[in-house]
Amino acid sequence: MKKKILIVDDEKNIRLLLKEELMDEGYDVITAGSGAIALKMISEEKPDLVTLDIKMPGEDGLTILRKIRETEYDLPVIICSAYSVFKSDFSAVAADHYVVKSSNFDELKNKIKEILSYET
Secondary structure (H helix, E strand, C coil): CCCEEEEECCCHHHHHHHHHHHHHCCCEEEEECCHHHHHHHHHHHCCCEEEECCCCCCCCHHHHHHHHHHHCCCCCEEEEECCHHHHHCHHHHHCCEEEECCCCCHHHHHHHHHHHHHHC
């Protein structure tokens, strides 16, 4: 069975590009444009992994990460942000990995593959 990944990013173009990249890798991919939608989708869709942007309108990614950890402690979450400054933020430590966004998704795809193959 295909692993399901939830991409959470407020930028539609990033969501679409990442969705295509991950679908090409053989994953089922769902997307959310906000943290509130992501939390709902996590409970309804039961993804195997979440990629989470930090800078989003409304609740930021670190707040959403804390909420995910309250109910889904074992759900792997990869922070995927353009801001490397958050890498040392204590809140980001609750994530399984932190990847700085770039036009090359290889690092992110490798982390996803590593996490999901470790889980099986």
